[in-house]
Amino acid sequence: xxxxKTMEFTEEQINRYxxxxxxxxxxxxxxxxxAKAKILLVGAGGLGSPAGLYLAAAGVGTIGLIDSDxxxxxxxxxxxxxxxxxxxxxxxxxxKEKIQALNPDVAVNMYEERLTAGNALKIFGEYDVIIDGVxxxxxxxxxxxxxxxxxxxxxxxxxxxxxxxxTTIVPKKSACYRCVFKKxxxxxxxxxxxxxxxxxxxxxxxxxxxATEALKLILGIGRPLTDRLLDFDAKKTQFREIxxxxxxxxxxxxxxxxxxxxxxxxxxxxxxxxxx
Amino acid sequence: xxxxxxxxxxxxxxxxxxxxxxIKKIEPQMVAVEVNDKMIDRDHLATTQLTEGDQVEFLFYMxxxx
Numbered sequence: 010x011x012x013x014k015t016m017e018f019t020e021e022q023i024n025r026y027x028x029x030x031x032x033x034x035x036x037x038x039x040x041x042x043x044a045k046a047k048i049l050l051v052g053a054g055g056l057g058s059p060a061g062l063y064l065a066a067a068g069v070g071t072i073g074l075i076d077s078d079x080x081x082x083x084x085x086x087x088x089x090x091x092x093x094x095x096x097x098x099x100x101x102x103x104x105k106e107k108i109q110a111l112n113p114d115v116a117v118n119m120y121e122e123r124l125t126a127g128n129a130l131k132i133f134g135e136y137d138v139i140i141d142g143v144x145x146x147x148x149x150x151x152x153x154x155x156x157x158x159x160x161x162x163x164x165x166x167x168x169x170x171x172x173x174x175x176t177t178i179v180p181k182k183s184a185c186y187r188c189v190f191k192k193x194x195x196x197x198x199x200x201x202x203x204x205x206x207x208x209x210x211x212x213x214x215x216x217x218x219x220a221t222e223a224l225k226l227i228l229g230i231g232r233p234l235t236d237r238l239l240d241f242d243a244k245k246t247q248f249r250e251i252x253x254x255x256x257x258x259x260x261x262x263x264x265x266x267x268x269x270x271x272x273x274x275x276x277x278x279x280x281x282x283x284x285x
Numbered sequence: 286x287x288x289x290x291x292x293x294x295x296x297x298x299x300x301x302x303x304x305x306x307x308i309k310k311i312e313p314q315m316v317a318v319e320v321n322d323k324m325i326d327r328d329h330l331a332t333t334q335l336t337e338g339d340q341v342e343f344l345f346y347m348x349x350x351x
Contacts, residue, residue, distance in 0.1 A: 055349070146348045167347035174347045189317050189324065194346050198315055207349055238344065249292060251342050252322050 016041050026068050034230045046227040049073040051124055051152055052142030053104040055212030056166045058090035060140050063220040065108040065115045075120040076100040087209035124148055126271040129155035138223045141165045146193035147274050153186035154271055157261055164222045166215045168207050171243040173215035176234055177222045183235035188256035211243055286337040303330040317344040
């Protein structure tokens with residue numbers, strides 16, 4: 010563990026992170042930024058698994074995991090943070106073990122609870138970057154809103170069947186989720202995740218891009234995926250980028266906001282699939 | 286006339302964004318629509334006329350993650 014006062018790396022750590030330190034954009038200075046970073050994964054499932062493992066490998070100092078579920082056999086097709094022997098165990102505990110087995114430098118905070126309007130701001134306040142790895146629209150909108158009120162950058166992700174999407178949201182600077190999608194779709198019109206299905210590897214592709222975006226934000230390098238939706242079509246192996254911009258009529262971050270505090274909206278089990 | 290729908294050139298009859306949604310059997314509540322990089326409010330779908338060369342993006346909700 011690096012000494013917290015001076016943040017000097019041990020010889021072992023210099024070895025572990027040498028391929029980062031070699032990069033001019035990272036170097037020892039950047040690696041120290043990573044070591045001091047606190048990243049929150051909302052959902053320790055499909056997207057949270059690859060994001061968590063790569064961020065752990067990268068040497069992120071603190072990773073927070075929020076998830077109220079236990080590992081189910083049907084998760085294992087894509088949620089690589091969890092192994093067969095973890096079925097029935099809390100995801101946050103299983104996730105913490107894998108992260109620390111990969112890299113004992115990482116401190117892991119476990120929140121074995123559901124994200125709500127009541128706990129979101131307090132938890133988000135502790136972190137530098139928030140990663141959305143949840144499976145329902147109610148939670149996705151809640152995360153977007155909480156990041157706005159807590160003023161935290163958000164890396165949003167979604168996967169469905171053979172399609173995935175990533176975008177980065179810097180509150181008050183770039184388009185938020187509500188600027189594009191005003192509110193969750195009507196519950197009756199969306200299929201459930203179980204009905205829709207998802208090709209497991211897609212979680213790896215999208216979750217790994219989310220981890221990349223989070224590291225770029227921590228390092229302050231490159232061009233963030235803001236004001237752009239990056240859509241991936243696994244069947245065609247094709248990425249498409251759709252430009253979006255801040256919406257002056259946005260109920261959250263527009264010129265005359267009507268959403269002025271966090272709220273829990275509707276049925277938390279509202280489905281995840283919405284493509285006709 | 287020709288427009289681009291999600292990056293793909295398509296020949297359409299003309300009409301409004303809502304007409305195009307109907308032809309494609311897309312429920313308006315299930316999609317966010319951009320025309321030439323500008324978001325179209327759902328209330329304006331029926332009054333927004335499409336013209337030759339317009340670039341239309343239908344952005345579907347993508348909610349999974351677990």
